Amino acid sequence: MIDFLQTYGLIFLVGSWPNGPLGGFAGTLLLAALGLAGAFPFALLIGIARTSSYQPIKMASTVWVYTFRSIPLIMIIFWAYFLVPVLIGMEVPPFSTALCAIIVYESAFLAEIIRAGLESLPKGQIEAARAVGLGYFQTLLSVQLPQALSNMIPSLLNQFVSTIKATSIAYIIGVQEAAFSAQQINSIELTGTLRTYLILALFYFFLCALLSRLARVLERHLQNKRLGLAA
């Protein structure tokens, strides 16, 4: 086992970097972090649109959310693989292709979190803000969003966990992330497949379990704060 880790540890950690693109566990984290960060601005707009009282905007955002939540991520990755090069007229590395797909996919899920965050605020907040003379956007930016976003932190963390897990499918188009590393090691080693995949599974296990636990702690903290129990 020690031997195995000494030989292949580096491939697991960073893939073929520095001789190639950053891969392995680091690649997974990078892809997930960029995916979520990239999806956030879109999700913010879509989530706000979902709570809009202007029907066409509400309809369009609802269709977006329902569509991308009903299609498997692989399908979206295939679409990106096919469409993105056509749209910008040049070859795109697999990492960017997967990133585009993940941003679109996660934007739908994040939008629902943001909508839920906005809708969970007491109506009195909006009424009070409007009563003191704030406009729609002023209310949104200085009253609703700051409160909603801080309440959303645990959900966002959970979504980050989902994103980390979702990125593992990107190896199918050749993105060099953790699952790709495992596949690579497998084709060198040929035996001991179970060991290779268990190491891969353990990596995800510890990372995601840790983040989920953190989300739970934060959630409890926020709940206490809302109830006025926190110091």
Added chain:
Amino acid sequence: MLATGVAVTLRLFVGALVCGFAMALLLSALNLIPSRIVRAVIALYVEYHRNVPTVVQILVWYFGMPEVLPRALRLWINQGNTEFSFALIALSLNVSAYYYEDIRSGIKAIAGTQVEAARSVGLGAMQALLYVVLPQAVRYAVPPIINRSLILFKDTSLAMVIGVTELTYQVKKIENATFQTFQIFIISTLIYLCLSLLIATLGAQMARRYPASFRR
């Protein structure tokens, strides 16, 4: 080809749903055993399946597990459709952990007074569970279970990584053969979309038929 893809996808979905739900009920029953070891094993089982990506679970089963499975079982699986069987096992176990959590939080939502009331009118522990707690708990669990089933439906597409001939796999194959990428992608996306919405609609109907609270 597309039709076989849809058929395999649906078979995988329904199979994993039924097996997963049965497994979740079994876990819920096992969790009643007042033994620390049993509970720790169940907790580990749930945590593993919730924190490891579904694709990785499928890969572990398909590539890794044959090394340690008993020979007889392996031969038995290899007799049928190996890829399908391993995908079914992986997806069932995966979804069972989520169903189990949903049922458990449903049981938790039922107030302890319900059990006390049931016991005080003379029902045994098992009877109280079967006639009072579970019927209510399952109702609480309906919305999250439907949600999870939809995710399971989308997750069946992951079975393509080990070569199960479900919809996504067939789409890729047709695309490679005909190069009519756009058409085939549109068709398959619409199929996924319609089936997902159908499942969601059925789920919403079920949630209405079995509301969590009888007062509504």
